Amino acid sequence: MDFVLIDDHPLFRKALRRMLWELSHECLVHEARDVAGALALLESVSCPDLVLYDWRLPDGGGVRGLLAIVQMVPESPVVVVSSNEDPDVIASALTAGARGYIPKSASSGVISSALRLVLAGEIYVPSATLGQRLAPAVQVEGREDLLTPRQHEVLVLLSEGLSNKRIAQALGITEATARVHVSDILHQLHASNRTEAVAKARRLGLLHQPAPV
DSSP states (O other): EEEEESOOOOHHHHHHOOOOOOOOOOOOEEESSSSHHHHHTTTTTTTEEEEEOOOOTEEEEEHHHHHHHHHSSSSEEEEEEEEEOOOHHHHHHTTOOEEEETTTTHHHHHHHHHHHHHHOOOOOGGGGTSSSSSOOOOOOTGGGSSOOOOHHHHHHHTTTOOHHHHHHHHTOOOOHHHHHHHHHHHHHOOOHHHHHHHHHHTTTTSSSSSOOO
16 A cells, blocks of 8 residues: 655654554555645655645645645545644635544544544544534635636636536636636536535635625
């Protein structure tokens, strides 16, 4: 099995590496300390069995880094491992495509069980947050950089249920151009269809303000 470990703390990487070896004695653990290093690493490790991602990294991390990782390896489960236990951050991570969120304060037994759960195809959420409402995070780090101004205009019209033809008419562009923008939005939000893209955009706070018509 191929595991990718993205964390800038050597001691924590060492502890996680040990847990991953316990999960699979015949595994390779590839390591990176930031998003840039992880993206370079994933050029060669194209479809890892599991990616562990620290929410705070030297070159930013957060939701922007997570989206970049998820988009690069869409078939691989990505799990956030972080000291940040804010429910809004957890919601943002899951919305962005994470298959789990593990607090660094968790015991080794809990972390190991959570990783096994994700490898089995499930999603892991910290037990402390199960009784809480994971509210959509309207202040998501870096959300303003996810879409271009034109893409945001298209997204707003998408949220109103307009077809590509109607979007093109509203913005004074060709239908083919509107189709390209919609495709780019789905890619940026890691969504499989228009409805899912609009739902994810709302959770990420991209549609929290009334859109210009």
